[in-house]
Amino acid sequence: xxxxxxxxxxxxxxxxxxxxAGTLLNVSKRAQxxxxxxxYHIDAWDEMMMDRDKRLTGHKRGQxxxxxxxxxxxxxxxxxxxxxxxx
Amino acid sequence: xxIFHNPxxxxxxYKEPTPLPDDVPKVKELGTTSAPLKSAAFFIGAHCKEYNxxxxxxxxxxxxxxxxxxxxxxxxxxxxxxITKMRENCLQxxxxxxxxxxxxxxxxxxxxxxxxxxxxxxxxxxxIPGTPEGQTPIHEVxxxxxxxxxx
Numbered sequence: 001x002x003x004x005x006x007x008x009x010x011x012x013x014x015x016x017x018x019x020x021a022g023t024l025l026n027v028s029k030r031a032q033x034x035x036x037x038x039x040y041h042i043d044a045w046d047e048m049m050m051d052r053d054k055r056l057t058g059h060k061r062g063q064x065x066x067x068x069x070x071x072x073x074x075x076x077x078x079x080x081x082x083x084x085x086x087x
Numbered sequence: 088x089x090i091f092h093n094p095x096x097x098x099x100x101y102k103e104p105t106p107l108p109d110d111v112p113k114v115k116e117l118g119t120t121s122a123p124l125k126s127a128a129f130f131i132g133a134h135c136k137e138y139n140x141x142x143x144x145x146x147x148x149x150x151x152x153x154x155x156x157x158x159x160x161x162x163x164x165x166x167x168x169x170i171t172k173m174r175e176n177c178l179q180x181x182x183x184x185x186x187x188x189x190x191x192x193x194x195x196x197x198x199x200x201x202x203x204x205x206x207x208x209x210x211x212x213x214x215i216p217g218t219p220e221g222q223t224p225i226h227e228v229x230x231x232x233x234x235x236x237x238x
Contacts, residue, residue: 036189036190037190037191037192039192039193040192041192046121046193049120049121049124050121052120052121053120053121056118056120057120061189062120063120063121063122063123063185063189064118064119064120064123065119065120065123065170065174065178065181065182065185066118066119067117067118067119067166067167067170067171067174068115068116068117068118068167069115069116069117069118070118072100072101073116073118074116075101075103076101
């Protein structure tokens, strides 16, 4: 008796689409975080440190072990800057 | 009205309108980012305990930024000194530990294995923070409460 294999095509399609959407989401999140898993449960301290990382390295997940900060670090905090003066 | 010019797009360097007076010594800020700093936190705490406590007590007297500049410079210099020593002596183990932290949401309990090698290297070459009396060091606890996998 012939098996109705055409009826299983929608199941396969739905599974494939779930997998594709999940993979795309995961890849997109990892690409935004330089290939690392996303940071979760971020509190105010972590927000502050990630903002500091962005000022030091250019990306909020960038890391470096340099003991000295790069040139513009002392003045790049947005706390104090109301108006920018350029020379 | 005036157009907003984003300071990040400007071609000229930023000129600070109110620099500190020249009699204040200039100390470069610490350039270590969050994961290596969290990894080195206990070592910096052990190495720089006096300077950190000094700064904290000074701030306790008076929150004015100008009051504690000297103690703040000492804290920065001590931390820079410790980071330099760690880079010279234990760079590989330190790199492995903070890379592990970066992959695990900066949780210490997920990265005990690289932590053990880092602690061993730091114990042999430099200082190691002391454990409170009577307790085992956290990286040697036999059945920790928080683990990666529920046991």
